[in-house]
Amino acid sequence: MKNFERYAFPIFFVVMAILPTLLDPRWQAVAITFLIFAVVALSQDIILGKAGMFNMGQALFFGMGAYITAILNSHYGWPILATIPLAVLLPALFGIVLAAPIVHLRGDYLLVVTIGFNIVFVQVLQNNLGGVTGGPNGIFGLDPLSFFGTQLTSQLAVYYFAFIVLLLTLWVMNNLEKSKAGRALHYLREDHLAAESIGINTRVYKIFAFGLGAGIAGLAGTVFATQYAAVSPEAFEFIVSVLFFSIVLVGGSSIPGVLLGVFVMFVLPEIFREFATWRYFVFGFAMILAMILRPRGIWPATFGKIPKFLIKETRHGA
Amino acid sequence: MAHNELILNNVTKRFGGLTAVDDLSFTVADGQIYGVIGPNGAGKTTVFNCITGIYKSEEGSVQWRGEEIRGMTPYQIVDRGIVRTFQTIRLFGQMSVAENIMSGRHIKSSQSWWHGIVPTLGSRRDEKENWLKVQEQLEFFDLGEFAATPTNSLPYGLQRRVEIARAMAVEPTLLILDEPAAGLNDKETLGLVETIYKIREKGVTVLLIEHDMDMVMEITDYLTVINFGKKIAEGTPVEVQANPAVIEAYLGSEDDDDE
Numbered sequence A: 001m002k003n004f005e006r007y008a009f010p011i012f013f014v015v016m017a018i019l020p021t022l023l024d025p026r027w028q029a030v031a032i033t034f035l036i037f038a039v040v041a042l043s044q045d046i047i048l049g050k051a052g053m054f055n056m057g058q059a060l061f062f063g064m065g066a067y068i069t070a071i072l073n074s075h076y077g078w079p080i081l082a083t084i085p086l087a088v089l090l091p092a093l094f095g096i097v098l099a100a101p102i103v104h105l106r107g108d109y110l111l112v113v114t115i116g117f118n119i120v121f122v123q124v125l126q127n128n129l130g131g132v133t134g135g136p137n138g139i140f141g142l143d144p145l146s147f148f149g150t151q152l153t154s155q156l157a158v159y160y161f162a163f164i165v166l167l168l169t170l171w172v173m174n175n176l177e178k179s180k181a182g183r184a185l186h187y188l189r190e191d192h193l194a195a196e197s198i199g200i201n202t203r204v205y206k207i208f209a210f211g212l213g214a215g216i217a218g219l220a221g222t223v224f225a226t227q228y229a230a231v232s233p234e235a236f237e238f239i240v241s242v243l244f245f246s247i248v249l250v251g252g253s254s255i256p257g258v259l260l261g262v263f264v265m266f267v268l269p270e271i272f273r274e275f276a277t278w279r280y281f282v283f284g285f286a287m288i289l290a291m292i293l294r295p296r297g298i299w300p301a302t303f304g305k306i307p308k309f310l311i312k313e314t315r316h317g318a
Numbered sequence B: 001m002a003h004n005e006l007i008l009n010n011v012t013k014r015f016g017g018l019t020a021v022d023d024l025s026f027t028v029a030d031g032q033i034y035g036v037i038g039p040n041g042a043g044k045t046t047v048f049n050c051i052t053g054i055y056k057s058e059e060g061s062v063q064w065r066g067e068e069i070r071g072m073t074p075y076q077i078v079d080r081g082i083v084r085t086f087q088t089i090r091l092f093g094q095m096s097v098a099e100n101i102m103s104g105r106h107i108k109s110s111q112s113w114w115h116g117i118v119p120t121l122g123s124r125r126d127e128k129e130n131w132l133k134v135q136e137q138l139e140f141f142d143l144g145e146f147a148a149t150p151t152n153s154l155p156y157g158l159q160r161r162v163e164i165a166r167a168m169a170v171e172p173t174l175l176i177l178d179e180p181a182a183g184l185n186d187k188e189t190l191g192l193v194e195t196i197y198k199i200r201e202k203g204v205t206v207l208l209i210e211h212d213m214d215m216v217m218e219i220t221d222y223l224t225v226i227n228f229g230k231k232i233a234e235g236t237p238v239e240v241q242a243n244p245a246v247i248e249a250y251l252g253s254e255d256d257d258d259e
């Protein structure tokens, strides 16, 4: 297990870095989808897995990032990469404003409220609010990536863009694990009252988790808009949020677990085309079985690492 | 007045029709080991909850170092140096002993929320310093060998010790213990008594609830006895033991505790 952890990331990194050169365009597209959805699922993991908040509206933040990129690019001519700061900050800000009045709600209430927000969001897109969202058809014909004036039209460029975004997300999650803020999320999830009683302002950290999760999902939205050169409302429906929610729960709120969940949910259906219509069926059963057999997920989270100098080798040590 | 003194004045806490704490006043002086005793359901835990901000008393005042803390949130009260443990142990069960103790360093850490996204040299140093503080607590409480063990796999006695270690990691001025000896065997209780003395030597005032009368009489400097939420006696252990109202309350209640 230890060896696995040591080598898993370098191997993953190398495989993912050379993978697209071995794939034909159709499979490159599948790989890009995997990267994008992995980022969204990891962002959901911050809110649901680490902080334990039943957020069922992650597709909202994802869609918001995608639409911000699409609107700024198609209506205002911003280059795709230049839209990133707003595609991250606006969803993060929105996440904070949305979370502030609701984070104190009990799990089940929070769930319903976030579903509500997601549904309203899709309605707003479909009704072409302010004349910028394009209604049910969405927005299409976005520019390809460009970097200091050089157009990067190949799909390979989009792949590496998505890959960098995933690496960035993994880096942030790693930083979070080794910080006061990240631990605060674990503490408040494990025992809210104990966390308050040891001095943690749980409200602030819950809102922080929402803001961070929303910002990362927004960034994934930019990549999504880039890949399809288009956005439309149905990609951000409430059912998509359900998938992200389930991936984190079934996967077990660990990075391998979440990546595995994304693979099963979004890549397998592409490999077995006939499986696509069956995926909800299969995934539904997988969820039921996983929750019965492994209530903490297929690949349960291990908590923040403690420094080596604290670990003494004795027969009691873990 | 920055004297480390906790003053409760006419504190009343009701739950619907039940008055769990009834017009209670007492003063804990700097450096004392102060005991609150009383039969089951007397309202002892409720008093502690009113002091630590889990409940807000309907009436009265709770003053700490001359400041009114009634109505503050638990984390604001921790920030002022008052930390507590729970009658029913509340550890972060799936997390290791070291991580549990690290939670006590939360308010001492200088990291901001954004260091969780992008660390700096300063935040890394702060992280290291706080883990070193955790190591100090692990040694003080003789928990070093369990540093990496999840607390829910530890025996009861050790869990109690981890909970006190976590509270001490905050470097409190006033430590509040709700039945710290509950569920401990005699040997573990002796160890606990020693630990409480060592904590006091560090200059920490200790306020505790305890059912183990031998232990209470041995370690406390001063006691308040409550029954049905009301104070029925106070004084030194010797005075309290001789008080007829106390004897009556304990003999009169059918659920006399095993000592």
Ligand SMILES: Nc1ncnc2c1ncn2[C@@H]1O[C@H](COP(=O)(O)OP(=O)(O)OP(=O)(O)O)[C@@H](O)[C@H]1O
Residues within 6 Å of the ligand: B015, B018, B020, B038, B039, B040, B041, B042, B043, B044, B045, B046, B047, B087
């Ligand atoms: N949250 C609450 N809601 C309603 N009643 C409560 C609540 N907390 C405590 N009580 C009631 O208040 C009274 C005092 O309870 P408390 O827990 O303070 O007693 P205690 O002295 O700590 O008892 P024990 O020795 O059993 O721990 C009891 O009658 C209890 O049922």
Ligand SMILES: [Mg+2]
Residues within 6 Å of the ligand: B044, B045, B046, B087
């Ligand atoms: Mg009690």
